Amino acid sequence: MSLFVDSLGPLASALGTTIVMALVAGVASLVLGTLVTAARISPIPVLRGAAFAYVQFFVNVPLLALLILAVFALPDAGVIMPLAPTTVVVLALYEAAYVSEAVRSGVNTVAHGQIEASRALGLTLGQTLRLVVIPQSLRAAVQPIGNVMIALTMNTALAAAVGVVELTSAANKLNLVQAQPILIFTGAGLLYMVLALVIGLGAGRIERKVAIVR
Template identity: 85%
Template structure:
């Protein structure tokens, strides 16, 4: 335990970086994912097509490849950002594709009768989505979105590959000094497990509170 006591400061700082990255990227993925989901169910073919291409691209390209591309290719294009914000943006855009699919699955729980009723009341497409479809879709997709947030938190570990000092990178640095891989990486794994458990339990609690009684 002396290993962690002596390195508590850097280790906790790296854990804070992981949590901040997960929260920030999670919020970004929810915003972008909602817009993509709305575009995918839009009656406008161009929007549907663009959203479909977006989802297929990010679902089928490895996250690590995207991170490396963003970190090393964007500066050559004149776009220079710090490592952590770059990683957060890539994570948000990547996970937004999965959030969009989760929300779109929730759309299937909204009956056609409600959509027709909103049209009969004179709602525009935007009002129908904002007031009728998306709120119910979110309520039905709480657990799937929670699963996406867990995956996002785990995926922050890939930031170590591009130089961001988060939990995995800190554990690796500590291991290089202390040469105790089993102890150090088990501790890091337990921390990731606890983060996932918090997210999963929170999603379950929210799901029970907003459940649609039919």
């Protein structure tokens, strides 16, 4: 009981940090990933090439390597930010590549005839993407995006490697004091599981609400 009481405060505070990081990075990655998708399907070769390079870079470089590079190399280049915001920015940039892939899979569900009809009605490319293609793509990709958000939440644990006191870091510090790894890390794992379940159930509910009946 004493271990539970002593652990509750630090773990609750660290859990709050994890949730905030996941929320901010999740929203940012969703916005950025959608923009990257729009660039990837645009008829402008330069935009398509830049978006493709962006996705390939972040998909093929380990997140931990990016975090270490941002935290320890950027200050040498004169870019100094607090640890938590730096981690959130890296998470958002990294997960945006996966969001882009998820949204692009939703683009494939939009009938080509709708795009042609939009252009026939006089809509510009930007209007066609904003009013026709992207909304339907997002609705079709709710569950894949939900999976990306779950992965993002789990990836916040890597922030412990660069000094951010989130859930994994707090659990490790408690274990160094209490020497109860099974109880402490099982509890932390259960908290991550709850977060994943909440995101998964929420994505499922949103998917049912916005499902496109064809």
